[in-house]
Amino acid sequence: MKYAIQNLHLIQPEHQQLFFEEEIKKKLKRIERILKEYPKLPVLSVHLKKEGADYVVTLTLPMLSRVLLVKERGTSPVLTVNHALDTLRKAVREQKHVERKEYLFKRKLQIEQRTQLGKEILTRLHQESDAENFIHYLNQILPDLKQYITREAFRIPALRMLLKENKLKINDIINDLYIHIYDAYGQLEEAPEKLNLWVYERIQQMLQQLADQYKQELGAELDWMPEAARVESEELTANAEEMPELIENLDDVSYQMKQYAWDEILMDAGLSDEEIEQFETDEAEQAMKQWLREQDTYALSVFEMHYLERYAVAEIAHIKGKSEAEIEQILQDMRSRFIAYLKQKSQA
Numbered sequence: 001m002k003y004a005i006q007n008l009h010l011i012q013p014e015h016q017q018l019f020f021e022e023e024i025k026k027k028l029k030r031i032e033r034i035l036k037e038y039p040k041l042p043v044l045s046v047h048l049k050k051e052g053a054d055y056v057v058t059l060t061l062p063m064l065s066r067v068l069l070v071k072e073r074g075t076s077p078v079l080t081v082n083h084a085l086d087t088l089r090k091a092v093r094e095q096k097h098v099e100r101k102e103y104l105f106k107r108k109l110q111i112e113q114r115t116q117l118g119k120e121i122l123t124r125l126h127q128e129s130d131a132e133n134f135i136h137y138l139n140q141i142l143p144d145l146k147q148y149i150t151r152e153a154f155r156i157p158a159l160r161m162l163l164k165e166n167k168l169k170i171n172d173i174i175n176d177l178y179i180h181i182y183d184a185y186g187q188l189e190e191a192p193e194k195l196n197l198w199v200y201e202r203i204q205q206m207l208q209q210l211a212d213q214y215k216q217e218l219g220a221e222l223d224w225m226p227e228a229a230r231v232e233s234e235e236l237t238a239n240a241e242e243m244p245e246l247i248e249n250l251d252d253v254s255y256q257m258k259q260y261a262w263d264e265i266l267m268d269a270g271l272s273d274e275e276i277e278q279f280e281t282d283e284a285e286q287a288m289k290q291w292l293r294e295q296d297t298y299a300l301s302v303f304e305m306h307y308l309e310r311y312a313v314a315e316i317a318h319i320k321g322k323s324e325a326e327i328e329q330i331l332q333d334m335r336s337r338f339i340a341y342l343k344q345k346s347q348a
Helices: 016-034 077-127 131-141 145-152 157-164 172-184 194-216 224-231 248-251 264-269 274-279 282-295 297-306 313-320 324-347
Strands: 003-006 044-051 054-062 067-074 236-238 244-246
Touching: 016 044, 016 244, 044 244, 054 077, 067 145, 067 313, 077 131, 077 172, 077 194, 077 264, 077 274, 131 282, 131 324, 145 157, 145 172, 145 194, 145 297, 157 194, 194 313, 264 297, 264 324, 282 324, 297 313, 297 324, 313 324
Parallel strands: 003 044
Antiparallel strands: 044 054, 054 067, 236 244
């Protein structure tokens, strides 16, 4: 991460200038780690001013939606910039948290607006009995639909086993669900108020029904072992957060949407900035990913919808057919287990 210093010559004696720069480099590494998902790292501006015996250090850092500014005053330039960078680091974390929420909320809002505007076209296509273009258009207005179906299908033991044994292809499930959505849409008296929530709700309802149907048709064994859920199918790979994705879609994944912001989860769990910083290591990140792989599939689905897809608790409750209190409890329990796991790993 780059930086620019103005008026470095004001620091006297001269050898203190080197210590001043070394302090900036050391602290910037911690800020850079917070911003590692940024497409392009911002440049830190450091402005020095001398007022009597005091040094005034002003830091500015342009983030995506706001320019951060921190000003500190002190008799020691090294200690002053140290305090200023600590304050800046906390501000950077908070601002990144805000920016990610804003980005995901805006993206979700755009999808909702697009689906609202697309309902008229879907209705016309259904009236024309044009199932092929109905499904094609549905995929255009809900671009993550295939990935969502894939992840949810692999979280149902019977479906996962059938996929693993090549008795079933993921496209078979996707096509059956599309046919069901097309038929169900035609039975509606009027288009649903929120098309995206209606579609995801129907998918949740149908996946278990399809699992029972496929077990009868394809002879799935009933003594399926849960451990097999962690075995990857040849048709799938995993993205950065170990979530199954269709291979064809991996090149078009936005970093904001498909990676967990671990510090955001830690903040929601009530950890302080100092506590969060303890877990900003490569080892801790690997432990976090391992923790994901060990979670109950239903709870993980709820966790993902909230932290990756940015659905509100009320929306998840609607899709899953649960109460808001039940969904909130799942999220709270997941965060608690998450923190306990990290602390256990750090003490091992």
